[in-house]
Amino acid sequence: MTGTTAIDWQSLLLRWSGEWADSLPDGETQDEDDETARRARWLGFPPASEERIAAMEERLGLRMPPSYREFLKVTDGWRHAGEFVWLLAGTENARWHNDESGLADMYEEFLDEDAGPEARREAGMWRRALQLDVESDITHVLMDPEDVDEDGEWAVYTWASWRAAPPERYANFLEFMRDMHREFHRLRAGQGDGEPEFANDTTRRLDTLVEEAGPAVLSGGWERAVKALDEAKEYGRPRAAGLGDQIRRLLGETYMVYFEGLVTDPRYAPELLPPLVAEHARSSQDDSTLTFHLRGAGEDVVSLAYAILDQVRDGAYRYTVDGPFGEAVERARELARWGEADGAWRTLMDALPLWEPLGPDHLAPLGWVADSVLGPLLTPERGRELLSTPRGGQTGEAPRPTAGLDPEGLAWLAEPDPGDNRTCFRFVLVEGVEPQELPGRLADGDGTKLNGPMTFWEAYRRSRRNQREVSSYDDRALMAVGRAGTGWSFAFDGDPAPFDRRRFVSPAAAAGEGTRAVVVWSGLRTRRGSPFFHLSVARDGAEQYAFTYADGEIRQSGEIPRALDPSRYFDDLEDGAEVERSLLDAVAGEFGVHLPRHAIVNGRLHTFATRSWTRPPRNGETYMVIRTGRDEAQPEDGIRTGEDGPSSR
Incomplete structure (x- = not known):
């Protein structure tokens, strides 16, 4: 059995079904089938026999990819694959899409002579792919028999008109189902008041990883911690995104870095708002998008954000922090503003063990990256050095200093x-x-x-x-x-x-x-x-x-x-x-x-x-x-009639 199909489908699907059943308030099921699934704690159907799978393959003219075949042996179809696909096909209702969506012409129209093989393959998918969505919220799930890996797995594509985005690709059916399980978790994690607490073995395991990440990052062990935080973020666990974004920003990443769940906390706002605001000032003139990322924040935090925005746009934002590390920041700025970037960086790193976090979810000094003088000191290599340096009262082995950026001479x-x-x-x-x-x-x-x-x-x-x-x-x-x-x-x-x-x-x-x-x-x-x-x-x-x-x-x-x-x-x-x-x-x-x-x-x-x-x-x-002048420019010819100036060499 290949690496992609070596999963225990039974365990995954049973766990998913139980989590789904427990997450429903009394009386929420919409039909009798869902109520039956809730009582049975099973979102699937009876398994498909080898004969049924073979008959399906004969009808469709192709052998199914390994991960989908193994799935069918556990359940002949699936309810609620994520939140937007309500019924996923089994052996009887999987069918060729044959451009039922009418999207083939649109995608092919955008192809030009320079289009690569991936773009051409994606455009042709609408005519040849196997359609797995049976009931959905205008969401297509297509499995492409011409996008095949070395294990014989077909890539899965999902597309929804309301997302206004290209199709999302998954390497195989297993990866698609794993992501649908994560999507279910992400949306359930934000349930409102009056609904059952969304707690289960999966959430408890991930929340433990989030709790352990903070001390690990502060002691310099950020690489393992960030993997755990990324997994927890995919499942929508609280604080995971805000913690992980602090690491990503110090590695030089800015895309989709919003410090969600932490930036609106008044404790952390002075450190997390500056990098968020600076990236907004760099990439957008629409300040409503900044407000979007501050939804739920109090008036004090919003006012601070706009004050920082004005300073950043004027080039006047200056990062300050209390204590010995703050004194080092001032020394580093004085060095950096006269071009001594390597000396400024070493000054910050030498003082970093003395830095103190603002709270348990503060992993590193962040506000300095928005400082017009200090911000340019950051490189991905230096960010890794900072993250690898023990700080905030934690102990660990200090990393090797990064090489200087300034060569000798001219x-x-x-x-x-x-x-x-x-x-x-x-x-x-x-x-x-x-x-x-x-x-x-x-x-x-x-x-x-x-x-x-x-x-x-x-x-x-x-x-x-x-x-x-x-x-x-x-x-x-x-x-x-x-x-x-x-x-x-x-x-x-x-x-x-x-x-x-x-x-x-x-x-x-x-x-x-x-x-x-x-x-x-x-x-x-x-x-x-x-x-x-x-x-x-x-x-x-x-x-x-x-x-x-x-x-x-x-x-x-x-x-x-x-x-x-x-x-x-x-x-x-x-x-x-x-x-x-x-x-x-x-x-x-x-x-x-x-x-x-x-x-x-x-x-x-x-x-x-x-x-x-x-x-x-x-x-x-x-x-x-x-x-x-204010509204015009006027060229004039002139002839110099004064004394000769100094001669040139």
Whole structure:
């Protein structure tokens, strides 16, 4: 007998029947057959003989799949397969569907020439499948003789018009019946007042698993616990979904994660509302869906949810928690907002054993994932580390720390980013100053203030909303700031304007007042124009040395250290990425700096707009200014008539 048919059908079906009979209030049965089934504690029928099964197979022209055949030997049909199929076929009333539903044309109409075999098989199912539903709530149960596994099992598909969803597939008849048993449990678990308590051996076993899951997860044994919670959730057991969702969210999952049964509890709302609200803010503008997930919550919880929603949408939500772990959260945020993601994560993990849950159903700190600065620290690997770390007063073996996300040096900039968009970039490194001091060295006026932490694209969209004038001669870089290693700070632009050697003015001298500054602008992999690379180094407000490779030529000044000598790198540009990598390695080695990949690519950093990286127009040079009013934009041509600006290198 195969693995799918090695089930004890008799035990499963007897248990199901008894649970069904006990769940009915007195007088609820709708007809005499149901009342008979209730008294007999049996939802089935007499077993089918081998002769009856053989006769059925001769009538239909095919041998039935193993799990359905074994089922028929126990009962020739079944009542109440879940809540929406009231009678399931036995040997006499199983029949070919022959597109009785009229759905074949609709599914075939959506097929195109690129449709795969699974889509074509599903579309054709309506004409060839065996129909098992005899009485139902507009629900079809079809068994497909052309969707067969190595054990000879046919896949089962269910479809209901009121679900507005594609057919649901089960690997075989056994899996379908198991899920119908779970569906029966899920719907009975939510019975209202006045109905019998839904308690039986199945619910008691699952509720014990739920009770044991909390301490197991807190001690680091989350992997076995989550399997138990998932099983209990499938049967609709209280708290199972809310506990399991805490684990899933820390593994990076957000789909269908609602912390059901716990998020509306005022004890847990401060920790569970932020991740729920943050995902809502990311994926929806319809706030009624948030209310749906808060049904049953008190006014205080609903008000808190909408207050958090406003903060999340403004990028202002800040996770706070009491105690030693809360102090670590503040230290971690300070590190993360300047790009030190690995240090921030280690700070959180070192303090995690001191974290205290808000109640017995609180398995881990969750609110921080909605924090605009701390949230980007989470990866699935880090989530597993957190879940594997004993906390909340429990003991256990600490896990091995996850590897850091930030490589040493600068060479990672020569690698494609996730969307292969970073083919050009520029940055400024300043020694001996804090990141918040960089606007004072690289910007004028209002630009000397840092924006709050945000992604580059969030900062870009916000800057464009407030921009009323754009000049073709201006190149005011929007740059993210942070720490670039011991004693250095950086300003980084991952999407710079086109490089124009004739008008470019390095900001190194201004940035290096009273200290040392390094400017790098690389376009060796650019898709806009010819490849180029610029390096300039200044000390105490004066440029020490610089070189620019552009248009196949090198222009240089000052005494360039041997490690940075451009003649070592530009003999052969067949592989621009390799040349770029070598140059970046040399810069990192010369100055002992690095840039934080995770914060730049995935995190949120403070940003500001620099003064222009290009000189003012000279006499007779034309340029365009675009000024936008509230409702219109007007381009204007202009001719510069003032003094010449500084020369470019």
